[in-house]
Amino acid sequence: MIGDTIIQASNPDDHVFEITADYMNITGFTVAGATGDEKAGIYxxxxxxxxxxxxxxxxxxxxxxxxxxxxxxxxxxxxxxxxLSAGISVK
Incomplete structure (x- = not known):
């Protein structure tokens, strides 16, 4: 996924991007609005x-x-x- 696009979470209780596949590239996006507990712009x-x-x-x-x-x-x-919590979290 490559782009220059703003993506706002449709629901604050969802991640904006949820990546579960190997070898993915996320480049050039603005992601915001995933403010629910433990939610991320890019997960x-x-x-x-x-x-x-x-x-x-x-x-x-x-x-x-x-x-x-x-x-x-x-x-x-x-x-x-x-x-709200961390810029980058590694769990």
Missing amino acids: LYSVEHCTISNNNASNNYYGICVAGSSSYCKIENNIVLNN
Whole structure:
């Protein structure tokens, strides 16, 4: 997924992006509005070899969250501001 697009969560209790597939690239998005408990602008769960770069993940509970047994993921050159808990969370 590559783009220059603003994506607002349709429901604050959902992640904006929920990545559960390996080898995904998320680049150039602004993601906001996932303010429900433990929700993220970009959420990766049990994935490998994903790249999250050049995004703005602000005004969520977590800006970017990497969870489960995720490995070999690259998180680079992102803006994470004004998130309720953490800009980047690794669980």
